[in-house]
Amino acid sequence: MSSEASPAVRVRGLGLSYGPARILHDVGFEVAQGEVLALLGPSGCGKTTLLQLLAGLLAPTTGQIDIRGRRVADAAGGAFLPPEARGLGMVFQDYALWPHMSVADNVAFPLEMRGVPARERRARVGAALERVGLGQLAGRRPSDLSGGQQQRVALARAIVAEPQLVLFDEPLSNLDPELREAMVGEIGGLVAQFGLTAIYVTHDRTEAFALADQVAVMRAGRIAQLAPPQALVTEPASPEVAEFLHLGCVLPMRRTPDGWRIAGTAMSVGAEGPSGREARLLLPGRSTRIGTPVEGRPAGEVLRTRFRGDGYALTLRILDTPFEIQLASPVRAAVGDVVGLFCPPEDMRWFAGAAA
Numbered sequence: 001m002s003s004e005a006s007p008a009v010r011v012r013g014l015g016l017s018y019g020p021a022r023i024l025h026d027v028g029f030e031v032a033q034g035e036v037l038a039l040l041g042p043s044g045c046g047k048t049t050l051l052q053l054l055a056g057l058l059a060p061t062t063g064q065i066d067i068r069g070r071r072v073a074d075a076a077g078g079a080f081l082p083p084e085a086r087g088l089g090m091v092f093q094d095y096a097l098w099p100h101m102s103v104a105d106n107v108a109f110p111l112e113m114r115g116v117p118a119r120e121r122r123a124r125v126g127a128a129l130e131r132v133g134l135g136q137l138a139g140r141r142p143s144d145l146s147g148g149q150q151q152r153v154a155l156a157r158a159i160v161a162e163p164q165l166v167l168f169d170e171p172l173s174n175l176d177p178e179l180r181e182a183m184v185g186e187i188g189g190l191v192a193q194f195g196l197t198a199i200y201v202t203h204d205r206t207e208a209f210a211l212a213d214q215v216a217v218m219r220a221g222r223i224a225q226l227a228p229p230q231a232l233v234t235e236p237a238s239p240e241v242a243e244f245l246h247l248g249c250v251l252p253m254r255r256t257p258d259g260w261r262i263a264g265t266a267m268s269v270g271a272e273g274p275s276g277r278e279a280r281l282l283l284p285g286r287s288t289r290i291g292t293p294v295e296g297r298p299a300g301e302v303l304r305t306r307f308r309g310d311g312y313a314l315t316l317r318i319l320d321t322p323f324e325i326q327l328a329s330p331v332r333a334a335v336g337d338v339v340g341l342f343c344p345p346e347d348m349r350w351f352a353g354a355a356a
């Protein structure tokens with residue numbers, strides 16, 4: 001198979017166990033060249049383990065990994081390429097810079113490993129440092145830099161050798177929120193400019209949505225859904241994915257002769273649901289509006305309200321239930337107000353069956 005025709009990364013049936021503990025189960029995906037895949041999930045779901053398998057820091061218990069058509073790990077066949085032979089750039093949460101080396105020497109390291117001559121090395125290091133805005137700081141030690149600057153050095157080091165694949169492991173989690181936002185923009189710019197193929201681990205959905213072409217939402221060692229960010233928001237595959245992504249309120253529903261009611265209440269949503277007697281309904285925060293309550297229709301009590309400049313961020317409890325919904329409203333509402341909740345039926349998302 002020619003490497004041009006191959007996806008940048010192909011993973012099949014990947015699993016990892018430590019003794020009886022299964023950490024990853026049957027993970028599979030492809031990343032096209034020039035695409036960014038985000039691995040998004042809560043702490044402990046296996047994101048870092050998956051990245052370590054891709055990097056060659058761990059060997060899988062089952063399955064295979066191909067990078068540009070080359071098999072780099074195969075549990076059954078025994079193939080295993082070490083990290084330095086996989087053509088990767090890596091950016092870690094803790095920067096992982098060598099404290100005794102200058103910024104320029106840190107960035108030059110991957111080129112040295114590849115035997116690039118000194119003159120070319122200097123030019124490429126200079127260009128990479130310029131690209132991340134650190135051209136003036138080449139002679140400094142990492143300890144004399146801020147956290148954001150150190151992470152820029154790590155970025156420059158990851159891209160300087162134009163790797164086939166860049167792996168990011170929560171690269172921004174040590175930075176303060178404002179700097180994080182700026183760095184997301186910078187990483188997005190670098191990825192686009194160099195046409196990088198990247199896999200980006202994060203537990204922050206804003207980062208994942210901002211950077212990724214595809215997002216793998218992970219839960220308990222499996223990929224719960226793999227889709228472009230927009231599709232995750234409009235078509236979450238399960239109530240769990242919807243809840244993890246904070247898309248709105250997932251309500252248990254019961255079919256009655258008068259239509260679908262929110263379980264335990266007299267409020268009906270007036271929409272076609274799935275077949276069966278029980279289901280769950282996602283009322284999405286992004287398209288639910290407040291208004292005057294209508295008898296027999298969903299309503300909620302305002303628990304919290306926050307002015308956000310262009311409107312209000314409201315938290316409401318659906319009446320007669322413990323379920324809360326957060327939404328943005330151009331209309332002011334006071335804590336304790338009872339308001340009607342209106343969502344176009346086409347924006348609601350149904351999941352067949354009752355909660356487990």
Ligand SMILES: Nc1ncnc2c1ncn2[C@@H]1O[C@H](COP(=O)(O)OP(=O)(O)OP(=O)(O)O)[C@@H](O)[C@H]1O
Binds near residue numbers: 023046047
């Ligand atoms: N060496 C090990 N032996 C046994 N279990 C391990 C080992 N390393 C990791 N685990 C377990 O594997 C699971 C996945 O860990 P991993 O670090 O991949 O999760 P994560 O999604 O990256 O979490 P975080 O966001 O907190 O870093 C966790 O339950 C962890 O306790």
